[in-house]
Ligand SMILES: O=C(O)Cc1cc(O)ccc1O
């Protein structure tokens with residue numbers, strides 16, 4: 107496959123300064139931070155260049171078909187076994203993994219105000235708060251929907267997640283992900299995906315940060331099929347960016363955090379494990395700018411299913427039944443004639459966790475769905491536009507209208523989502539949201555009896 111340098115490229119070995127990315131989705135990339143660090147023509151030479159260790163990370167079973175086979179070869183100062191220590195459990199972490207404690211609530215749609223970022227020192231990992239869990243991580247099915255609330259960078263702390271792939275949706279504050287594979291900078295409007303097992307640390311570039319995290323226990327996120335749409339539009343492969351190699355050669359006491367089996371574990375470490383000097387393969391973190399998504403929609407009448415806005419999908423074993431769909435609602439023109447243009451009222455066998463990065467979501471113009479907030483429309487629970495959105499859209503003049511400055515998203519899973527104690531007990535939970543539908547007016551106007 108082709109590897110192109112993105113305009114942002116420019117390989118430098120200086121840690122923290124690297125800005126280079128390679129473009130493409132699922133490519134077989136190769137990159138080195140020191141010239142000649144990557145062995146040529148073989149994966150495991152008797153001695154690697156510069157005295158590096160070779161290490162493979164497998165993201166799929168060895169024998170997975172080529173289309174889903176994922177692995178990378180890392181050439182590093184120390185192999186991961188040398189990062190290992192005596193792990194202790196990090197107690198009372200608010201990061202839950204399915205099956206987890208769930209609060210039984212009456213069936214109703216739920217919505218949360220933006221959750222304030224606390225003043226206390228919280229790293230990206232400390233600040234993960236589970237909202238819902240679904241499926242069963244041990245069976246590699248389902249997901250966790252989390253928020254992160256961070257107030258400090260990770261200093262000599264490193265993390266990896268053996269339980270799931272992590273899709274991060276920043277809502278406030280730019281982040282720098284220093285990963286084993288290189289450096290990824292993201293801002294609200296972009297996402298970053300960190301595959302299982304990939305070590306990283308997160309720096310805050312603008313102070314306190316908030317956002318959403320989808321932890322995918324199932325099949326790795328991939329691009330949805332485009333069917334009759336053809337070879338272009340939606341999320342285009344070339345807009346996915348994977349970092350060029352960059353390494354830290356740093357000896358300092360620190361902490362290695364590992365999420366494994368639903369628990370966050372911590373061990374002492376005396377050096378940075380982000381010490382990969384060169385790598386090649388197709389298992390690597392990437393980022394994507396959601397503003398590059400090219401939406402396709404109805405250009406004459408009706409409102410299409412939201413699947414047309416799928417950015418990434420985590421497949422299950424059942425064709426057409428996603429473990430997770432990551433769907434966005436971004437700037438676009440509404441042009442449909444004689445059409446109620448916002449989302450229709452519906453009940454969905456998949457469950458829908460939604461967040462708002464910025465702007466106003468067209469189904470909820472009544473003011474209750476705020477940037478940084480969240481909603482949960484669980485399996486087969488009725489939902490749709492609030493009264494304000496319904497009345498406006500039913501009476502609007504149907505000239506072409508552009509939705510601008512808006513970015514909402516949905517983590518949609520085939521599994522019911524269970525609500526965490528944190529989500530059920532925080533004051534941000536809107537007590538009256540379950541009754542928003544009752545505010546809709548009755549409009550039935552049959553002909554008068556004669
Ligand atoms: O419920 C929601 O707001 C998400 C959604 C949007 C849409 O355009 C159609 C269906 C749907 O579930």
Ligand SMILES: [Fe+2]
Pocket residue numbers: 452454458483489
């Ligand atoms: Fe919906």
